[in-house]
Amino acid sequence: MSIMSEASSKTVSTSAPNSPLEISVQEKKVCYQQEQTLLESLEQANVEVHFHCRDGFCGACRVKLNSGEICYPQGEPLAFIGENEILPCCCIPITNISITIDE
């Protein structure tokens, strides 16, 4: 007598707690590297972002946040930012995010 076993088709979540966050920028997907600012991760992926002070003062790096959440680990930056704008030089993503960089 033979016994047939059916393959189990359990759904396994692919988002492990420490899986890298994803940054969508224009048509590109970039992995956020822990311990870096958002700007550093974008630079590593050869995404061109304007910057000057790299410290939250000048506002040169501002980009539009389309979705997701970020935080400023060193505290709120001093540069003026409009609604839905963020400063990649001093923020880190805390969820997957989508941003738009003005050319």
Ligand code: FES
């Ligand atoms: S580079 Fe100056 S605020 Fe980001």
